[in-house]
Amino acid sequence: MTFQKSHELYTKGLEHLVGAVNSPVRAFASVGGNPLFIKKAKGTKIYDVDDNAYIDLVLSYGPMILGHRHKKVQKAITKALKNGYSFGASTKNEIKLAKIVCDAFPGMDKVRFVNSGTEAVLSGIRLARAFTGKDKIIKFSGCYHGHQDALLVAAGSGLATLSLPGSKGVPEGAVKNTLIANYNDLDSVKAHFEAHNDIAGVILEPIAGNMGVVIPENNFLIDLKEYLTSKGALLIADEVMTGFRSTFGGAQELLGVEADITCLGKVIGGGFPVGAYGARNEIMEMVAPLGGMYQAGTLSGNPIAMAGGIATLTELKKQNPYEKFNEVAQTIESLLLEAAKKYNVDLTVSRFGSMMNPFFTDKNVTNFQEAQSSDTKKFAVFFWEMIRNGVFLPPSQFEAWFLSSAISTKDIKKIAKAIDKSMRVVSEM
Numbered sequence: 001m002t003f004q005k006s007h008e009l010y011t012k013g014l015e016h017l018v019g020a021v022n023s024p025v026r027a028f029a030s031v032g033g034n035p036l037f038i039k040k041a042k043g044t045k046i047y048d049v050d051d052n053a054y055i056d057l058v059l060s061y062g063p064m065i066l067g068h069r070h071k072k073v074q075k076a077i078t079k080a081l082k083n084g085y086s087f088g089a090s091t092k093n094e095i096k097l098a099k100i101v102c103d104a105f106p107g108m109d110k111v112r113f114v115n116s117g118t119e120a121v122l123s124g125i126r127l128a129r130a131f132t133g134k135d136k137i138i139k140f141s142g143c144y145h146g147h148q149d150a151l152l153v154a155a156g157s158g159l160a161t162l163s164l165p166g167s168k169g170v171p172e173g174a175v176k177n178t179l180i181a182n183y184n185d186l187d188s189v190k191a192h193f194e195a196h197n198d199i200a201g202v203i204l205e206p207i208a209g210n211m212g213v214v215i216p217e218n219n220f221l222i223d224l225k226e227y228l229t230s231k232g233a234l235l236i237a238d239e240v241m242t243g244f245r246s247t248f249g250g251a252q253e254l255l256g257v258e259a260d261i262t263c264l265g266k267v268i269g270g271g272f273p274v275g276a277y278g279a280r281n282e283i284m285e286m287v288a289p290l291g292g293m294y295q296a297g298t299l300s301g302n303p304i305a306m307a308g309g310i311a312t313l314t315e316l317k318k319q320n321p322y323e324k325f326n327e328v329a330q331t332i333e334s335l336l337l338e339a340a341k342k343y344n345v346d347l348t349v350s351r352f353g354s355m356m357n358p359f360f361t362d363k364n365v366t367n368f369q370e371a372q373s374s375d376t377k378k379f380a381v382f383f384w385e386m387i388r389n390g391v392f393l394p395p396s397q398f399e400a401w402f403l404s405s406a407i408s409t410k411d412i413k414k415i416a417k418a419i420d421k422s423m424r425v426v427s428e429m
């Protein structure tokens with residue numbers, strides 16, 4: 001296996017692109033080596049410019065839930081392309097996608113489409129503030145909500161009360177209304193409410209996927225929602241990753257909670273740039289043109305993206321692959337744990353539906369701090385061995401692996417072999 005052409009493109013890319021990438025995780029910084037350049041993908045497979053084929057467990061970080069280039073999606077966008085690319089005016093398909101989304105989320109009467117998950121969340125936060133007339137937002141350490149200033153706060157900071165900017169260029173003022181709590185720790189939320197009386201709401205990933213997969217314990221979400229309601233504060237569910245991935249609809253439904261505001265992205269665009277935020281009528285009526293909260297977008301509701309989203313969700317509903325996802329994830333979990341045992345490597349596997357990942361630690365992972373106990377050097381070795389054995393993983397210990405409904409028994413066999421070989425190499429470090 002050679003990566004010659006990828007290396008050449010990487011070197012070329014460095015001249016006019018920052019780190020040769022347009023999103024930092026793609027740079028392979030935490031696993032070492034140069035990033036791969038991709039030529040094409042189809043079904044469960046992705047191909048790099050050196051013509052190496054991989055089973056893709058990145059799936060564009062979630063959107064490609066049907067696998068790449070599903071024929072119905074391709075047909076729908078090809079048809080849409082013939083009518084034009086963008087109009088700056090409403091189209092019928094926006095109504096159609098809005099209905100599919102609202103029907104799938106019990107707490108959502110109305111939705112507004114935007115162009116990315118980041119945009120969905122920043123709008124959702126603005127909406128929570130507009131509706132409650134309060135400024136402070138609580139987020140959980142280790143949860144990622146896109147790159148807006150207010151939420152780029154030191155993820156993993158043990159200093160729950162101190163909000164330090166997690167990125168250069170984010171002014172203190174932009175994060176002074178952001179409070180940090182610990183995932184699966186309701187007391188850390190209550191402490192903030194005891195110290196402040198101007199909290200608009202709490203934002204969280206109902207299944208965390210951006211510190212690796214971390215699952216809410218027992219009644220954490222239900223108790224959190226009940227507590228927030230008693231305080232007149234809103235629950236903002238960032239389902240950009242979990243929406244239509246955990247089930248048809250949101251993780252909220254599976255977990256028995258209904259958020260006040262829900263943010264979506266990834267799967268709802270089927271690979272095109274789409275985000276959305278929605279809520280019950282009373283809240284959404286705050287948004288312009290009905291209300292005084294301004295939020296706009298030149299390309300929002302883009303006709304090609306709407307066609308891709310409708311085709312993806314329609315096919316997804318028809319396939320209803322969620323039980324299959326559970327079974328496949330369970331199989332891969334067993335393969336990982338068996339290999340870890342065989343080669344004596346400390347490993348914990350975390351999974352929910354079609355999101356999963358191993359942590360190279362002997363700890364149970366229920367929050368960011370525990371996730372950080374993982375041995376990232378072991379992950380880096382594992383990652384490159386999986387690549388050499390034809391499986392494309394996210395290049396970070398703290399990113400979820402994703403499954404698509406296109407995954408086959410043959411793919412799983414290939415993954416099984418790769419896991420066994422890679423774990424052996426990890427044990428020889």
Ligand SMILES: *Cc1c(COP(=O)(O)O)cnc(C)c1O
Nearest residue numbers: 116117118144145146238240241
């Ligand atoms: C990916 C992600 C975002 C950001 O979405 P972008 O489309 O990358 O801007 C926000 N929240 C969560 C939970 C995500 O997984």
